[in-house]
Amino acid sequence: MSRKRFDDMNCGVAQALETLGDWWTLLIVRDAFFGARRFSEFEHSLGIAKNILAARLRRLVEHGVFERVASGATGERHEYRLTAKGQALLPVLVALREWSDEWVYGRGHEPIIFRERATGRRLPRLRVTNRDGEELKSKDILATPGPGATLETRQRLTPRTKD
Amino acid sequence: MSRKRFDDMNCGVAQALETLGDWWTLLIVRDAFFGARRFSEFEHSLGIAKNILAARLRRLVEHGVFERVASGATGERHEYRLTAKGQALLPVLVALREWSDEWVYGRGHEPIIFRERATGRRLPRLRVTNRDGEELKSKDILATPGPGATLETRQRLTPRTKD
DNA sequence: ATTGATGGTTGCATGATGCAACCATGCGGT
DNA sequence: ACCGCATGGTTGCATCATGCAACCATCAAT
Incomplete structure (x- = not known):
């Protein structure tokens, strides 16, 4: 069966993993942060199969993490560059x-x-x-529904919000 | 073919993904942060197949992210709790x-x-x-070899270290 | 014209995943 | 003691994703 989708989970972690959760994806982004731009740079640096790399890059371009820009002289060469969305990672x-x-x-x-x-x-x-710069552990943190919360999320989170 | 291993990549991101990179893993950890402890809690919250959940929990226990502790009265019940390593996520x-x-x-x-x-x-x-609390973008950051760097890593990173 | 590098696509074998069915244990009620 | 049910899994099977190798199209240099 196909992998289950996380899209509908109404949780930022799930949404992020929907875009980034494939095995190679974050390593491709990492290489881009280290300066990789061209297909072959990613390929050699990661030792990834070409078809997988092509699929991942296509997906990342679709999701707006990379942009594919023409490069070099007249040729068909292009580069993959991180967008602002990608750099925010x-x-x-x-x-x-x-x-x-x-x-x-x-x-x-x-x-x-x-x-x-x-x-x-x-x-x-x-x-x-x-906000005072004091480090927090997980027990110091309370999750509350935000404006985009579904009813389900709202019910799941204890409704002692201080809004 | 089996998924390629990242163990040997001499990079923290790859190592972390080796432990956390499976599709469900970080969502299981997220649920634990939200308070889930028992097998059925993860199962219902995520809608994950039992065999996959069992495999992921076993792996996470092996990796020291969760610990499996006996729970309830005399029974065979147990809980999965985040360790310090898990909470550090x-x-x-x-x-x-x-x-x-x-x-x-x-x-x-x-x-x-x-x-x-x-x-x-x-x-x-x-x-x-x-260290002054000023936010840095990726271009403001330089990656340098650390004490655990392999020769390959050392050569890959431009050696203009200021140590 | 030929060679080589770049940037892919296609086919196939195998591993990983999802689903359903089944199983073992403990507990509560009668 | 017996039944039923919840918990916490394991097993089998069909399907999807991945890795590898082979092939292809374009461009630049020889």
Whole structure:
């Protein structure tokens, strides 16, 4: 059977995974952040099959994460560039990388370190905070229905909203 | 052919996806953040097939994201609880949700809003910043080899490190 | 004209997924 | 003790997605 769709789930995580959840997709985006632009760059960097790469890029273009722009002289060459929507995925990639740096590799064994280009300083850890900058754990957070919530979502979330 | 493994990729994003990249995995983790504990809770909340859910939970327990603890009276009942490693995925989920809130649903159409439980205030957007708290875009960031970098990684990243 | 690189598409074998059916255990009621 | 039901799975099977190899079309250089 075909993979189940997440579109209707009325949850941002599910929606994001609907676009990004394929096996290779986030790695293609990562490579684009590292500077990859052309089909062959992604292909060689990832070792991905051409048909899969072509399908993923097509899908990402459809979803507005990449744009396909003509490149080179007169030829049929083109590049795949991240759109603003694609560049907005930076926090997702940073969050994934930080998680495995800490919990898979362990501190002191990170393969890659992100630094501020201007100063060379390491970036501080990504933090989920309140408006005062205090870090929050999951137990400090309450999920409430937003304007786009379906009735089902509204009922699922305890309705002690402070709006 | 079996899916290609990302283990050897010497990149945190690939490592994280090796653990979390299956279609349902991050949604299971999301449900756990929302309070799900028992097999049937995940099953009904997600509408996932039992065999897939069982396989994913087993894998997540193996990877240390969940722990399986006995529950109830004498019975064979048990719960799946997030470990510290699992709870550390909060920024990943928040980043994914924020991305689709902004770029898929659009502002004003968010299905779910996260608030600080103590005050009811909305959480500020997750930001990738430098040590002075200034937000950085991808072009402001430089990737450099870390202590766990392979030779290949070292060569791939331009070696203008400021260590 | 030929060679090579780029950027794909097509076909096929195999693994992963979804669904339904079945199973084992514990518990509550009678 | 017996029945029924909920929980928490496992097993089988049909179908979809993936990986690999082969092939193709275009362009540039030789």
